[in-house]
Ligand SMILES: Cc1ncc(C[n+]2csc(CCOP(=O)(O)OP(=O)(O)O)c2C)c(N)n1
Ligand code: SF4
């Protein structure tokens with residue numbers, strides 16, 4: 074089995090479900106994910122949609138394990154087709170092989186050629202016949218029962234998950250659905266799949282959370298009190314998630330008329346003294362850039378989360394790519410130092426966003442937190458993540474005194490100036506995007522310009538970020554180091570670990586703090602190494618950035634490929650091996 | 658001594674001015690708006706530290722630095738968005754946005770519509786000189802179609818924009834026109850606008866003596882405080898569209914729903930208790 078090429082000692086199971094609009098493929102996926110979680114396991118679920126806004130075909134891919142798991146499956150072991158309408162759209166996302174088992178409703182279309190060509194074992198069942206015998210039942214619930222039986226998932230877990238998902242619709246809906254599930258469970262008792270049978274369930278509490286939700290949660294833990302945003306896929310779920318908790322915790326959410334407004338609203342709220350953020354994706358970030366420069370110049374704390382999708386322009390709005398790194402690094406006009414931070418996986422999205430919000434406050438600057446569609450919209454069953462205990466506060470001036478007037482942009486040892494908040498007596502000032510002197514008054518003098526530019530750069534470069542700047546996994550006697558970031562990290566890590574088990578010696582660096590870059594540390598780590606930078610974009614953006622900072626050796630290489638398909642460990646392994654051989 | 662008996666120190670207009678001297682050309686109408694605003698603030702006796710004055714970019718938008726309040730000189734066209742964020746986060750502040758006709762009606766046009774629609778408690782001062790002053794004399798949305806300029810040698814041929822009409826259609830609840838050459842009338846309008854609960858548009862005719870020297874004659878044609886306010890939008894619309902642009906006063910004042918911060922209303926228990934509930938909801 075391709076999934077076991079990785080030689081991990083954890084159990085894994087990969088499922089996929091597809092169906093045209095209204096068949097309820099996504100519902101089956103959500104219930105399965107929750108039920109398997111309730112049974113004591115881990116997993117993740119990604120979605121793929123057709124281009125329709127609503128009612129189009131959709132598919133979900135589920136990857137279960139008895140240990141925490143972030144990687145996607147290499148191929149689908151069990152595919153459930155509620156129908157075959159436009160199934161070819163998902164050919165890339167749902168790889169079928171000769172070891173796949175495909176279950177479908179044979180009262181409808183025949184399986185398409187590509188499914189037969191895969192060599193998968195095909196089992197057609199007359200699900201429709203069962204639906205007709207059970208009043209009010211739905212085909213997807215019968216199918217859910219078939220899958221539950223196939224993977225050895227006990228019906229009470231399904232019932233508990235149904236209760237959670239459909240309970241709102243009333244007890245009858247749950248009862249009818251459960252009847253359909255039970256009927257489905259008797260349809261196919263022959264189970265060729267090993268399923269969950271010998272897995273060890275855990276008793277530990279776990280979260281059912283998407284990366285976007287985790288990102289919002291981290292910001293709330295960081296003290297978020299204000300968000301403003303304009304909807305854009307795949308970032309909208311962040312503010313949709315935040316709406317209720319913000320109201321619960323005494324914060325506010327503003328639905329902006331556009332991203333130009335959203336960014337300025339954030340600046341206004343933050344000027345008013347409350348930790349603030351917005352979330353968007355590439356096209357929205359483009360509209361925010363002018364105001365982001367204002368946040369930098371006026372030294373207003375602001376967190377901008379950008380969830381990357383395929384670009385440029387409208388690109389592939391529902392799928393993942395790591396191609397907006399250049400945008401996050403360089404989109405601002407003028408010399409505008411700011412922070413660019415990226416979580417390495419979904420698991421750490423909450424802590425990295427909490428850290429990001431606090432850094433924006435402590436450093437009084439713009440922080441761009443870069444995630445992507447995969448990190449944002451994948452739903453995970455994972456261990457709960459503790460909140461960080463961070464002491465990163467916005468510095469405030471002491472009470473005004475008669476002799477000296479308040480200098481908003483005063484030079485200090487840390488280059489961070491105490492920031493007064495409206496309402497503080499006798500500490501009024503005007504925040505300004507114009508070049509200003511220490512007092513905050515506009516100035517076009519060369520001396521003031523250079524002084525304030527340097528101040529804003531220094532406060533970021535001098536700051537002690539601790540070891541959170543990267544995840545470094547050194548390997549003894551390694552001659553090779555691989556550097557990666559964001560959603561590529563998990564796949565690269567799995568490939569590297571597997572190669573190392575097979576005798577290779579490769580070190581791995583996953584970068585979180587991309588700007589300001591910890592250049593000296595990177596040089597130390599890589600100067601005697603052959604370096605490969607792996608990322609999911611066509612132009613090798615991280616690679617060129619690292620070279621431009623002279624952070625990696627000049628003979629370093631890149632393995633860069635555009636989205637929207639994520640890297641897979643088994644695809645990466647031979648390519649990394651070939652690269653290593655080429656270095657000798 | 659009860660609170661009412663504590664003698665309140667009455668503020669004076671100069672208390673609100675900063676030490677910074679305006680960059681404006683001598684005779685620019687914007688000077689008189691600055692003066693009227695400080696008079697209104699003094700009249701209302703609002704503490705300086707409780708005022709947020711937000712602007713965009715333009716000659717007019719230089720205003721905040723000339724007052725000793727919490728100011729924000731932001732970017733071109735976005736003052737209302739920034740002010741909306743500030744007001745929602747800090748409902749306790751008196752929030753005023755200010756700028757020019759280019760800033761508010763052209764590059765910031767969308768924010769203008771949506772700020773009117775939200776009807777947050779913000780006072781918006783537009784210092785309308787029917788020109789882009791700061792960029793040295795290009796036609797703006799309120800410029801008359803025949804005005805000749807370098808950029809439009811034969812005039813724009815476009816009829817000018819009716820800001821008060823748009824504000825009314827978009828949901829603003831206080832709409833007035835003032836004239837910088839009538840400091841008393843303007844002070845009165847600004848005082849009423851700041852006191853009004855909801856979004857107040859104060860559209861002020863303010864001559865640009867440098868690029869529209871002919872506007873120096875405005876004082877001959879402006880009719881001072883001759884308008885009576887309506888609470889009914891139909892009547893207000895008639896008055897707004899019936900005016901030749903030289904009438905001044907409050908056209909519309911209505912008691913409409915104000916978009917407010919929800920922060921205080923929905924809280925049950927402490928924020929950390931709420932965080933526990935939020936985190937528990939994530940459990941399988
Ligand atoms: C994004 C952007 N575009 C263009 C400009 C150039 N600009 C500065 S002020 C201004 C027009 C200002 O006109 P108005 O708002 O009427 O103010 P006034 O100077 O007339 O008081 C323009 C176009 C800018 N600063 N920013
Ligand atoms: S250019 Fe016009 S608007 Fe600007 S300061 Fe001079 S007179 Fe005033």
Ligand SMILES: [Mg+2]
Pocket residue numbers: 715757758759784785786787788789790797
């Ligand atoms: Mg103007």
